[in-house]
Amino acid sequence: MSPTPSHPSRQQEFWSGVRQELPLQLGVAPFGLVFGVLGLAAGLTPLQTILMSSIVFGGASQVVLVQLWGSVPGPVVGASVSMINLRHALYSASVAPYLRALPLRWRLPLAYLLTDEAYAVTINRLRNETPGPFQHYHLLGTGTLLWVCWQITTITGVVFGATIPPEWSLEFAIPLTFIAVVVPILKRRADFIACGTAAVISVIGQPLPWNSWIILAGMGGIMAGWLSLRIMAGRGDA
Amino acid sequence: MIWWVMIFCGVVTFFTRFVMFSDMAPKKLPDWSEDVLSFVPVAVLTAIIVPSVLIGADNAVEITDNAHLPAAILAVLVAWLTRSVLATIGSGLAALWCLNWLIF
Structure with a gap:
């Protein structure tokens, strides 16, 4: 018997990404709800609020966008959001060595899915575990779970947001999520x-x-x- | 107008995430870049955490009368001891609710 190279399969990489991303949804879900509420409060229509979660797909940038919307001119809103987003170029640079060899049909969706929380979980796998030929499926797993959770909670926030008491301070869940990521590293x-x-x-x-x-x-x-x-x-x- | 701002922000967000994956990015990064990039998660996420805990509604630093601060400190301790995402978020939220209910 010849030894077979033992690397995780596509499915194993994808599902280990999903599994490792799951606990972070405790922080992402309240944030999505809060965004749904903020969007309506800022005067956006339900459709605009919901679509922003897939067009922009960035929690902090979406919150800044709706908070500034109406109080400052459009170009300043754009500049502000771009500034907040520049950090993603750093994530991109840090993940790129592991993904650059992939065809464009992989790099485009993976770039779209490269959020704070998906990056934080996947960079850990890329750096600290054995490289595998399907390691990009890990980012697909973390990113997809986050995307689905973000869309569902945005819609929930738009529909039920008015019934969430503000004293629950749900927006505090997001710094807590990042504390949970930063302290162990x-x-x-x-x-x-x-x-x-x-x-x-x-x-x-x-x-x-x-x-x-x-x-x-x-x-x-x-x-x-x-x-x-x-x-x-x-x-x-x- | 809101649609244009939204689409602009969506395009900018996508391209900042894609920029280093693109074929225009340098094929090989210099050796020191690995060390530099190893600080990205810590530095950038800290820059998001600290103001969202310390900065109040009027854009001023709030140390006293700020229940978020002790709740965040507790969450840091829990994260340090347990390394558990669920325990960290859960304890931080629970601490904030208790403090708001008891004192603030």
């Missing part, structure tokens, strides 16, 4: 430095126009982490 000393730097810039940068604090804090944290990694490596105590 803080391993190196440089990770803590990146985290602290991003935290400080994100607060002091608040007055900056077009929500540019989000990308400045992200870039600042990345630079601080990388520099401290270099310095510690130079001293031999990374």
Whole structure:
């Protein structure tokens, strides 16, 4: 008997993505409900609110869009949302080495599905588990589950939103989701430095126009982490 | 107008996600890029978490009278100890509800 290479099958990769993404829906679902409510409150029609969840498909950007809509000119709304979205280019760069060899018919849908929560789960698999020929099915799994959950909860929020009491503070579920993702990946000393730097810039940068604090804090944290990694490596105590 | 803004935002969102997957992106990234990109999740997600906990409705930092802060600190501790997504989100929401009900 010749040994067969043991790598996960397409189905195994897809379903392990779905399974690992599932707990995060506890945070995504309330966020979708909140977005449904906010959309109507901002004066969008139910159809516009629901379609925005598949046209834009980005929780934070959709919330910013509806919050700014009506109070500032359209181009400023666009600039603000683009600024918030720039972080996805960083996700794209970080996942690209694993996916670049795929044909375009794969790269297009996978790019569309590359949200915060799908990225956070899949990058863990790509970096820390054995590479497999079907590892892109993992992102398909995390992304698809998130997409389905986001559409269902947006619609639910639009239909039943008026009955959700505001004191449930459902919007708090989203920072909690990210806390659940970030804390376990803080391993190196440089990770803590990146985290602290991003935290400080994100607060002091608040007055900056077009929500540019989000990308400045992200870039600042990345630079601080990388520099401290270099310095510690130079001293031999990374 | 809202449709145009929405479609613009959708196109921008898609292209920022696609940009490094495209054939225009450099085929091989420099060696140091792996180290740099390893900080992306921590730095970017922290930049989303901290303001949503600390910044109040009037765009000012709120340390006192802010039930989100102790609830978030508890969630960080739970995440650190359990590494469980469900326990982290559940404890944070439960803490916020208790605090709002008891004090705020």
